[in-house]
Amino acid sequence: MRKTIIIASAVVLALGCTENRPDAFVDSLIGKMTLEEKIGQLNQIVTTSGDITGPLEGSLSTYEAIKKGWCGSILGVRNPDEIQRLQHLAVDSSRLGIPILFGHDIIHGCRTIFPENIGISCTWDMEAVKKFARVSATEAAAFGVAWTFSPMCDVCADARWGRVSEGSGEDTYLSARVAEAMVRGYQGEDLRADSTILACVKHFAAYGAPEAGRDYNTVDMSWPMFRDKYLPVYKAAIDAGAGSVMSSFNDFEGIPVTANRKLLHDVLRDSLAFGGFVVSDWNAVKELIRHGVAADEKEAALLAFKAGLNMDMVAGAYLRNLGAFVSEGLISEKDIDAAVRPVLQAKYDLGLFDDPFRYGGKADRMYRQGSLESAREVARKSMVLLTDKAGILPLKESSRIALIGPFADDKKEMVGAWGAMAEPERCVTFLEGLKEEFPHVSYSEGCAPRKEIPGGIADAVSLARRSDVVLLTLGLPSSESGEAASLTSISIPDCQKKLLRAVSATGKPVVILLVTGRPMDLSEEKELSDAILVTWHPGTMAGPALADLISGEFSPSGRLSMSFPENVGQLPIRYNQKRTGRPKPSESTTSKYCSRYVDAPNKPLFVFGSGLSYTDFSYSNLRIENPAVKAGEDVVVKIDVTNTGSVVAEETVQLYVKDDVASRTRPERELKAFEKVLLNAGETSTVELRVKYQDLAFFTARGKWEVESGDFTVFVGHDSDASLSGAFSVLPENR
Numbered sequence: 001m002r003k004t005i006i007i008a009s010a011v012v013l014a015l016g017c018t019e020n021r022p023d024a025f026v027d028s029l030i031g032k033m034t035l036e037e038k039i040g041q042l043n044q045i046v047t048t049s050g051d052i053t054g055p056l057e058g059s060l061s062t063y064e065a066i067k068k069g070w071c072g073s074i075l076g077v078r079n080p081d082e083i084q085r086l087q088h089l090a091v092d093s094s095r096l097g098i099p100i101l102f103g104h105d106i107i108h109g110c111r112t113i114f115p116e117n118i119g120i121s122c123t124w125d126m127e128a129v130k131k132f133a134r135v136s137a138t139e140a141a142a143f144g145v146a147w148t149f150s151p152m153c154d155v156c157a158d159a160r161w162g163r164v165s166e167g168s169g170e171d172t173y174l175s176a177r178v179a180e181a182m183v184r185g186y187q188g189e190d191l192r193a194d195s196t197i198l199a200c201v202k203h204f205a206a207y208g209a210p211e212a213g214r215d216y217n218t219v220d221m222s223w224p225m226f227r228d229k230y231l232p233v234y235k236a237a238i239d240a241g242a243g244s245v246m247s248s249f250n251d252f253e254g255i256p257v258t259a260n261r262k263l264l265h266d267v268l269r270d271s272l273a274f275g276g277f278v279v280s281d282w283n284a285v286k287e288l289i290r291h292g293v294a295a296d297e298k299e300a301a302l303l304a305f306k307a308g309l310n311m312d313m314v315a316g317a318y319l320r321n322l323g324a325f326v327s328e329g330l331i332s333e334k335d336i337d338a339a340v341r342p343v344l345q346a347k348y349d350l351g352l353f354d355d356p357f358r359y360g361g362k363a364d365r366m367y368r369q370g371s372l373e374s375a376r377e378v379a380r381k382s383m384v385l386l387t388d389k390a391g392i393l394p395l396k397e398s399s400r401i402a403l404i405g406p407f408a409d410d411k412k413e414m415v416g417a418w419g420a421m422a423e424p425e426r427c428v429t430f431l432e433g434l435k436e437e438f439p440h441v442s443y444s445e446g447c448a449p450r451k452e453i454p455g456g457i458a459d460a461v462s463l464a465r466r467s468d469v470v471l472l473t474l475g476l477p478s479s480e481s482g483e484a485a486s487l488t489s490i491s492i493p494d495c496q497k498k499l500l501r502a503v504s505a506t507g508k509p510v511v512i513l514l515v516t517g518r519p520m521d522l523s524e525e526k527e528l529s530d531a532i533l534v535t536w537h538p539g540t541m542a543g544p545a546l547a548d549l550i551s552g553e554f555s556p557s558g559r560l561s562m563s564f565p566e567n568v569g570q571l572p573i574r575y576n577q578k579r580t581g582r583p584k585p586s587e588s589t590t591s592k593y594c595s596r597y598v599d600a601p602n603k604p605l606f607v608f609g610s611g612l613s614y615t616d617f618s619y620s621n622l623r624i625e626n627p628a629v630k631a632g633e634d635v636v637v638k639i640d641v642t643n644t645g646s647v648v649a650e651e652t653v654q655l656y657v658k659d660d661v662a663s664r665t666r667p668e669r670e671l672k673a674f675e676k677v678l679l680n681a682g683e684t685s686t687v688e689l690r691v692k693y694q695d696l697a698f699f700t701a702r703g704k705w706e707v708e709s710g711d712f713t714v715f716v717g718h719d720s721d722a723s724l725s726g727a728f729s730v731l732p733e734n735r
């Protein structure tokens with residue numbers, strides 16, 4: 001401890017940091033730095049092995065780079081002791097002792113793993129989201145990580161894209177609320193406070209719309225589409241105070257974002273007033289060459305720097321080229337100062353100049369009881385009950401349960417796509433969790449995720465016959481979720497379908513537990529089962545969270561944040577699609593010349609916002625308190641919601657708005673407010689929902705982000721099919 005204090009004061013003294021005003025401190029530090037040291041701060045290096053020993057390209061060892069002050073940030077260190085060692089090296093051995101900013105992908109938990117983010121968004125519970133981010137930050141900080149590359153703010157309506165698991169689904173409004181809650185959870189009120197970490201808004205921008213759902217593929221979208229559906233989520237996270245942004249791999253309007261000044265400067269700095277720093281994605285500066293917009297590394301570095309990219313992740317292109325650009329007069333040292341300022345500012349804000357060792361060294365903060373409880377709560381709330389035909393759930397304690405399938409007792413499969421720091425052995429499987437609640441649970445693997453196993457199906461069938469009910473885990477492994485995991489089929493793999501058919505033929509009731517990081521085609525599964533519960537990849541507390549629901553201790557409350565399509569051919573599919581001149585009059589229509597498929601309905605199998613509980617809710621008495629809305633005024637809507645069943649349960653009351661006539665084509669309807677309410681059996685509650693005036697704005701035909709006066713329809717109810725409606729008008733500005 002004493003050593004740390006001495007070292008920390010040494011940094012402050014060495015840097016002459018007696019200045020209280022952060023900007024003055026940073027300016028005075030910049031004044032002391034050589035050009036090389038400044039460029040070093042714009043360089044992020046990587047280790048994925050745990051210990052950094054490998055050379056940087058150009059034969060400079062990492063060790064040497066740190067000593068020379070050529071390394072502003074390191075990502076990927078998985079060993080807490082190594083973080084401390086490298087920080088010591090930077091502080092003790094580099095000329096100015098500037099601390100390193102250690103970053104990592106803490107995406108859905110650090111040690112205590114939460115469900116994949118798509119599941120987290122299905123809670124529709126912003127307090128729960130914030131709690132998850134708090135726990136992640138606490139553990140990351142305890143580990144030594146001061147910067148997470150999260151939240152992912154990429155809206156996506158295409159389940160082929162593997163990274164839908166990392167986002168919050170197809171809807172802009174819900175994704176924006178989740179993103180801001182995550183930023184607040186990570187960063188807290190003050191980055192200097194204990195256990196807070198820097199958030200990174202990614203992947204800016206439009207990364208969630210790759211053509212054909214293929215990761216890293218080209219993106220081509222209209223500017224109004226970008227402004228209306230994609231930009232608001234990044235904006236919400238930035239408005240919540242996120243200190244950094246990651247540029248995306250894709251191109252936008254034909255210019256890779258890494259070199260896209262319109263996005264990185266005009267939109268981010270000018271329109272969104274973002275004051276933090278922008279880091280590239282992995283090696284993306286050099287990828288400008290393969291994109292075909294730069295002939296060589298030098299040109300790539302110049303394009304990225306001029307576009308407004310502050311930090312180069314992994315490529316080393318800034319380190320090798322920026323100095324020469326200054327000598328050649330292509331950029332000035334002042335430009336470098338401007339780029340380095342927000343990086344140093346972030347380190348200052350995090351308190352690293354006061355104490356470079358404030359992160360790390362607190363192993364006792366992992367897996368705290370409260371953190372495990374939060375992980376259990378979030379996992380439970382993330383699970384979505386899609387069907388329950390005859391009310392088979394919850395199960396009686398005396399039920400003889402056959403737990404079958406490839407994900408039933410696999411700790412590793414509970415982790416999900418991002419688990420760099422995860423310890424799979426700490427995950428509680430479905431089998432372990434259910435055994436705590438039910439005395440008669442037996443298990444059979446049945447098959448592997450994509451392979452039959454000898455005797456597997458016969459064993460599963462025999463177990464099903466000896467049981468009262470089958471809980472059948474089906475789905476996709478973690479490796480088929482997340483980055484570089486795009487699929488052209490979102491069906492349940494053949495071997496698992498075979499298992500389902502065999503088990504279902506026994507005539508025993510079958511409840512499918514769907515383990516997945518993306519929406520899937522469940523058309524056959526819906527027919528062959530009695531109930532379907534989407535569990536996602538639920539994280540460390542998978543088993544207890546599942547048992548909470550199966551036992552009836554809690555009623556399911558998750559609601560889909562992405563539509564589950566009828567089949568892959570419907571993709572991309574979103575409830576908030578735009579209106580056309582030839583809408584389909586009804587799902588049953590056979591009329592040919594309207595916007596429809598000949599071989600499938602337009603509607604998904606399970607709509608956005610849907611999800612059942614162990615009770616039913618009825619809605620009545622919708623009223624709009626101010627049907628003539630003045631400029632700047634929120635729309636206040638009230639509705640009575642009744643729990644008509646026999647158990648206490650949580651309902652997510654959803655409000656959608658349709659802009660009846662506008663200067664551009666508008667969506668059929670859009671989510672604009674939601675509230676969660678806990679109701680006892682038979683209880684009625686009046687729920688108030690407020691639509692913010694600014695949330696009625698869109699990118700109009702005048703090329704402005706504004707609210708147009710005129711008539712709007714409001715729908716309130718259980719999901720995006722809500723039919724109870726009302727109307728309001730927005731008055732012209734001068735009335």
Ligand code: NOJ
Pocket residue numbers: 075105149202281282483
């Ligand atoms: C590439 C991914 O696209 C990004 O999300 C991640 O943060 C970086 N790699 C760093 O691991």
